[in-house]
Amino acid sequence: MKPDLRAKILGVELGNPTILASGIMGVSGAACCYAAKNGAGAVIPKSIGPKEREGHANPVLVEFDKGFLNAVGLPNSGVDNSLGEIEFAMKNSGVPVIPSLFGGTKEEFGMVAEKLDTLRPQLIEVNLSCPNTQDDFGLAFALSEKDAGEVIKLVKSKVRAKVIAKLAPNVPDIKTIARAVEKAGADAITAVNTMPGMAIDAKTGNPLLHNKQGGISGPALRPIAVNCIYEIYKAVNIPIIGAGGVTHGEDAAEMIMAGAAAVEIGTGIYYRGIDVFRKVSGELEQLMAENGYATIKEMTGVSHR
């Protein structure tokens, strides 16, 4: 029998478990639709903030031998200008659209979330990996259980949508942060955002990213992500969406077996083309058939047995 590739997250049904990750491609509603047309089971547009931001100068993305480094700098047209783009994707993509949001303060998160919620998305993802501008060191919200929890609590109070907290991998114990956001009311967790990294041009000594430092994505991030998912699965009772270096069907299976209900794909678009979603789904389906899995749910968390 053909395996059932459908994934369900908080009651929202996806035709397949691959989701366009926030930060890659989804600048516009049309770009999100293009990913959906190429097989994505759901799409997460680029994170939207309180006001227009240009992001960093180029280069914003550079490759290394096991992945990419990025510091795009959260460019976006601001929440008011972005609502039309999200609406376009919701109307035309044919798949669930999960708006992603960020802020520099808790209040900004709350304000953006409230505005996005007027579009009645079923799910929203909270990007906690941006710096807290009120913190003395500009520490990212995702690095502090207190900050992460407070943001989620405030966002929850502003929206009808179910709230997904996107966590950062570079913390001493990701279980603590996961428990904090669960306690604050998060309905699900995305694990993980990129890992801090840097690359330097050896001929001139110049950092290659204009922002000098950035985040690692792609194959190098995958084992880190799988480990985080495995840890979080043990710590909380809410669903997990895996993210980090999924490029092939086996990678998706790995994350699902560690505990993910679905997986996000971003950098994989570079390695396998925009139809990476369709390719990964096809490979996952075959892997499931060969190994006797009928559903994604059945495969979720099997490595914990």
Added chain:
Amino acid sequence: MKMERPQIAAIKRVEEEADGIKTIFLNSSMKARHGQFIMLWLPRIDEKPFAVSYASKGEIGITVAAVGPFSEKLSLMRAGEKIGVRGPYGRPYTLAKGNLVMIGGGYGSASLAMLAEEAARKMTRVKFILGARSKSRLVYVERIKRLIGEENLTITTDDGSAGRKGLVTDALKEMIAREKIDKIYACGPDKMLKAVASIGHEAGIPGEISMERYMKCGFGLCGHCCVDPIGIRLCVEGPVIDFGTAMQVKELGLYHRLKSSRKEAI
């Protein structure tokens, strides 16, 4: 192995094309084709896309007009200075057989001059319509004449300071009325591209345009150059697109996206 990161290259020489328009030649083993672009990096300043305007063994050329802070710095650079380069990126033109018309607006004719080179090598007949605001802004005139013959070049300027006064599209319409054209190629300002694609589409003549939008990564990940409403990435599925696709790109001639992604009317 090709890695998506800038490689440091030396500037070989700089040539003046027209008023304030220069071509910078770099030592590079890159094999770039017409319609493709490369990213040039000035460390700690920025990195921007440039259409390849010359490519031969061991060297590559891009033509730059000083229009902003980046291109101003770039056009002041001299032979021997170093710059970061990566690419080439994007889909080239597809050279057809038969009677071809190429339409270049402003220094948008860079990629078409390279296409004309391939046509000349293959003995394909080319008529070139070269347009600019005024005589001093015309580029590649001698280069194109050498490739296709003076009699096949029509020059138009907005102010009539060279060639005929008027738009490239006026010359195109006359050509379509006069003879059978097998394929049209165009590169230049957005509104010109929209007009050319519409004229060609209506006349049932196939063609390709090279479209320009704000690009960041250049290799299909950042999504900044996705066009409405079909969402294709101009850095990968373009920048050269056929007339059929161009007619689907509703933003052509109407708006583009700024660095933030906010839309701005053209």
